[in-house]
Amino acid sequence: xxxxxxxxxxxxxxxxxxxxVAPAAVDQPSLGNARTVAQVLAESQVESVFEELDRDLVxxxxxxxxxxxxxxxxxxxxxxxxxxxxAETPSLHMxxxxxxxxxxxxxxxxxxxxxxxxxxxxxxHLVAVTRDDLVGQYIGHTAPKTKEVLKKAMGGVxxxxxxxxxxxxxxxxxxxxxAIEILLQVMENxxxxxxxxxxxxxxxxxxxxKSNPGMSSRIAHHLDFPDYSVDELHRxxxxxxxxRHYRFGDxxxxxxxxxxxxxxxQPHFANARSxxxxxDRARLRQASRLFAAPDxxxxxxxxxxxxxxxxxxxxxxxxxxKH
Numbered sequence: 435x436x437x438x439x440x441x442x443x444x445x446x447x448x449x450x451x452x453x454x455v456a457p458a459a460v461d462q463p464s465l466g467n468a469r470t471v472a473q474v475l476a477e478s479q480v481e482s483v484f485e486e487l488d489r490d491l492v493x494x495x496x497x498x499x500x501x502x503x504x505x506x507x508x509x510x511x512x513x514x515x516x517x518x519x520x521a522e523t524p525s526l527h528m529x530x531x532x533x534x535x536x537x538x539x540x541x542x543x544x545x546x547x548x549x550x551x552x553x554x555x556x557x558x559h560l561v562a563v564t565r566d567d568l569v570g571q572y573i574g575h576t577a578p579k580t581k582e583v584l585k586k587a588m589g590g591v592x593x594x595x596x597x598x599x600x601x602x603x604x605x606x607x608x609x610x611x612x613a614i615e616i617l618l619q620v621m622e623n624x625x626x627x628x629x630x631x632x633x634x635x636x637x638x639x640x641x642x643x644k645s646n647p648g649m650s651s652r653i654a655h656h657l658d659f660p661d662y663s664v665d666e667l668h669r670x671x672x673x674x675x676x677x678r679h680y681r682f683g684d685x686x687x688x689x690x691x692x693x694x695x696x697x698x699x700q701p702h703f704a705n706a707r708s709x710x711x712x713x714d715r716a717r718l719r720q721a722s723r724l725f726a727a728p729d730x731x732x733x734x735x736x737x738x739x740x741x742x743x744x745x746x747x748x749x750x751x752x753x754x755x756k757h
Contacts, residue, residue, distance in 0.1 A: 452583055453562040455543055465512050465553055474509045478551040487544050491537045492673070493666040500657050501545065508552045523626040525654040526554065529643075531636035532659025535705030538633045539593065541657075546591040549629060556589035556627065563592065565599040568613040576609040580616045588627055597632035598642035614646060621652045662705050664694045671709050675740070680717065683739040689746060696750045712748070719744040 468474045475481055484505075487498055504526075511524060526549065530538040543560050550558025563583055570576040584592065594600070600610040621630050632639065632649075636658060643650035662670065668691055675681055682690060693712065697703060704711075720740055724732060 452567045452586060454586065455546075455560045455562070466516060468513065468516060471509055471513070474512055474552070478553075480505060480509075480548055480551045483544050483547045483551065487541070490540060490544075492669045493662055494537055494541075494659065497537070497541060497657055497659055500655070501541065501548070504545075504655060505548050505552070508549075508554060512552065523554075525625055525652065526629045527621055527625070527653050528629070528631045528655040528657060529639060529653045530631055530633040530657050530659060531639045533635065533661055533705060535707035535709075536659035536661065537706065538659055539595070541659075542591060542593045542631050542633070545631070546629075549591065555591065555629060559587075559590040561587040561590065561592050562595060564595050565610065565613075568594075568617075569600065569608075569610050571609075573609075576612045577616060580613045584616070584620055584628070588624070591629045591631060593631045593633060596634045596638075598634050598638040601642055601645055603645065614649065618648050618652065664691065664698060667694050667698070667705070667709050670706050671713060674710060674713055678717075680713075680738050680740060683741045685742045686740050686745060689742045693745055693748060693750055700750070712745075713740075715748065716740050716744045719747050 465474055465477055468477060484498075484502065487501065491498070507524070528545070530542065532538060539562060542562075546555065546558050546560045549555045561583065567583055568576070568580045570579050600614055602608040602610055617630065620628060632642075632653065634642075643653070668687075671690060671694075672682070672687075690712075694709075697708060697712070702708075717740070723741075723744065724730075724736060
């Protein structure tokens with residue numbers, strides 16, 4: 435199943451229900467007899483998740499390495515427990531910071547799989563929410579909403595996108611603080627059955643943590659997701675096209691590279707999300723171009739090829755374009 439989509443900052447969530455993504459159908463292994471790293475890796479099949487990360491996400495080398503480091507720590511902790519060394523459940527709550535479209539939700543989903551395969555969460559599902567899923571509009575509404583979301587997330591990972599919107603000190607009648615207090619209790623007292631990942635823009639998350647030291651102290655791992663380079667964005671585009679059985683025709687790849695060079699400098703750029711939107715618009719133009727010749731017999735190449743004109747019609751190429 436596809437990872438949940440991000441919202442535009444400040445936009446109401448599209449669905450009244452938190453988005454839940456089920457883990458891959460892999461039974462949680464029994465690792466109690468393992469004595470080597472190789473045994474844990476073989477029994478948990480956790481390396482296949484790393485392969486999925488490499489396949490699904492272009493770039494993000496520092497993020498992928500940090501995920502591997504966290505997995506290495508968990509594997510060693512398992513081996514320590516297996517030889518009788520005292521070990522408490524590690525704090526695994528995380529913060530993912532970065533701009534939209536940088537893969538935070540996808541990495542959170544893979545992290546849930548890793549934690550499940552290594553025996554740190556029972557189910558390994560991901561529940562993705564925003565403020566609207568947690569905070570009520572009147573007295574007595576927030577606690578049941580937050581507790582219901584936590585109930586759904588138990589045994590897996592709760593991913594809170596744009597988490598800083600929970601805290602609105604300028605509004606005395608805001609109920610976000612109540613949701614934060616409930617989250618803090620669960621993050622501390624039930625960390626062996628739930629991992630919370632807070633996500634959002636880095637500067638706003640930094641301010642959120644400064645204003646909520648109790649939340650900051652419970653976050654063990656901070657991962658910063660960098661923006662993609664133009665070359666990485668181009669590779670992402672080619673993967674997206676291949677998944678949909680499209681391709682760039684003669685000269686179109688060069689035009690799209692020029693498009694990215696311009697678009698990345700303009701407002702509201704959202705990395706992979708903006709790439710997907712640009713390709714969707716190019717497909718619309720291709721469809722209109724083919725539709726305009728109703729008597730022409732279309733072969734596979736016609737139906738799968740984007741031409742330069744399908745891209746050059748973008749407003750990005752218009753002189754003085756701001757969008």
